[in-house]
Amino acid sequence: MCTRPVHQLCLRFTIVLAALATVMAPEALAQEVLRLYGPLGPSPAVKEAAMVFGKRHNVEMNVVAGPTADWLNMATGDADLVYSSAEYMMSGFMRNKDLQVDAASVRPLYLRPSAILVRPGNPKGIHDLPDLLKPGVKVMVVTGSGQTGLWEDMASKLGDIRTFRAFRQNIAYFAPNSAEAKKAWFERDDIDAWLTWSIWYMPLRDRAEHIRVSTHYRVYRQCSVALTQRGKAKPLAAKFIDFLLSPDGAKIFESWGWTAPPHGASPLAVHKDICVVCRVKNDEWKGKVGLGLACVRRLVKDYEYIGIRHNEVHISVVFHGDAGYWMLKDGPYEAFTKKAGGNPNKAIIRELVDLGVSVELCAQTMKERGWTRQDVLPEVKIVIGAYPRIIDLELQGYAYIRF
Numbered sequence: 001m002c003t004r005p006v007h008q009l010c011l012r013f014t015i016v017l018a019a020l021a022t023v024m025a026p027e028a029l030a031q032e033v034l035r036l037y038g039p040l041g042p043s044p045a046v047k048e049a050a051m052v053f054g055k056r057h058n059v060e061m062n063v064v065a066g067p068t069a070d071w072l073n074m075a076t077g078d079a080d081l082v083y084s085s086a087e088y089m090m091s092g093f094m095r096n097k098d099l100q101v102d103a104a105s106v107r108p109l110y111l112r113p114s115a116i117l118v119r120p121g122n123p124k125g126i127h128d129l130p131d132l133l134k135p136g137v138k139v140m141v142v143t144g145s146g147q148t149g150l151w152e153d154m155a156s157k158l159g160d161i162r163t164f165r166a167f168r169q170n171i172a173y174f175a176p177n178s179a180e181a182k183k184a185w186f187e188r189d190d191i192d193a194w195l196t197w198s199i200w201y202m203p204l205r206d207r208a209e210h211i212r213v214s215t216h217y218r219v220y221r222q223c224s225v226a227l228t229q230r231g232k233a234k235p236l237a238a239k240f241i242d243f244l245l246s247p248d249g250a251k252i253f254e255s256w257g258w259t260a261p262p263h264g265a266s267p268l269a270v271h272k273d274i275c276v277v278c279r280v281k282n283d284e285w286k287g288k289v290g291l292g293l294a295c296v297r298r299l300v301k302d303y304e305y306i307g308i309r310h311n312e313v314h315i316s317v318v319f320h321g322d323a324g325y326w327m328l329k330d331g332p333y334e335a336f337t338k339k340a341g342g343n344p345n346k347a348i349i350r351e352l353v354d355l356g357v358s359v360e361l362c363a364q365t366m367k368e369r370g371w372t373r374q375d376v377l378p379e380v381k382i383v384i385g386a387y388p389r390i391i392d393l394e395l396q397g398y399a400y401i402r403f
Contacts (some may be wrong), residue, residue: 085146
């Protein structure tokens with residue numbers, strides 16, 4: 001029979017419980033680890049997303065980024081997830097039997113557009129791809145990783161071999177991957193421009209300026225993520241993919257230059273051959289530009305934001321009536337408005353044309369006001385009449401919007 005005082009037994013039992021609680025506490029347990037592998041380009045966004053997710057779920061997130069050859073052997077032994085910077089890259093991961101990528105788990109994440117990086121101050125005056133064809137301009141391209149075929153796609157987009165020939169003649173360095181291209185940008189002052197993805201501006205923003213490529217030459221590619229067979233056994237790996245696709249994940253990627261659709265919005269049924277005709281008649285303004293012009297720009301940006309390429313959206317905007325004078329050159333504009341300072345709509349009209357919009361002016365409006373072709377901005381097309389033009393386009397299947 002035990003003869004120890006009851007209070008000693010209680011104290012000993014309390015000590016044992018406290019020790020067990022310490023051993024079994026979550027922070028004392030081995031922390032789960034998720035290992036991700038992929039290319040350098042998407043890594044800033046992936047690493048930030050992994051950091052946020054890891055803190056929320058008390059999981060260690062180990063992200064290894066770089067050229068595939070640098071991490072492939074490690075990944076075949078312990079990868080839970082892989083991410084890519086192009087579809088052909090993810091397809092290559094799936095073909096590699098040692099990686100054991102689960103094809104059914106592949107999820108496309110976000111898009112990024114092609115762009116041109118130039119030296120600070122843009123000393124060569126580069127504003128679009130045709131400027132890279134000028135004699136004496138030295139261009140850098142990447143022939144591997146997520147930029148395989150990028151420069152060729154852009155230089156060949158209009159189907160003119162002369163553009164391709166002139167561009168290739170100006171290539172000063174074929175970098176094997178983005179890491180080597182970044183290194184060359186720092187080390188080689190003779191390189192004037194780097195044809196790349198827009199996301200590469202972020203890590204180089206102190207050493208480069210970003211030039212937006214017009215829709216005539218711009219291309220897009222996406223980043224995707226997938227589980228490995230090892231990762232399928234870890235519920236948190238699938239949760240991380242859900243996080244990447246969530247509003248919080250989208251915000252992180254957008255902060256690094258990627259484009260994401262509005263989260264929670266109903267998807268569009270039509271993603272190509274989108275045809276719209278817009279009618280602008282009223283002389284209404286938004287700030288310093290015509291309201292109709294601002295609305296058309298917003299429409300273009302909305303499609304761009306949800307990832308639909310500009311070459312899949314065909315917009316004709318027909319100006320007539322009281323809004324017709326927005327299409328005039330500086331001199332005729334000042335004469336008509338009796339105000340100095342030129343036409344404030346010139347820049348946005350040029351921008352819309354560069355984005356692929358057909359900006360059109362009614363010939364009947366011109367006749368009524370005594371304007372000639374010489375009075376109208378050169379980017380503006382003259383159509384026989386606003387209403388016949390709108391009807392004609394509607395009969396061709398164009399959707400009608402009035403601003």
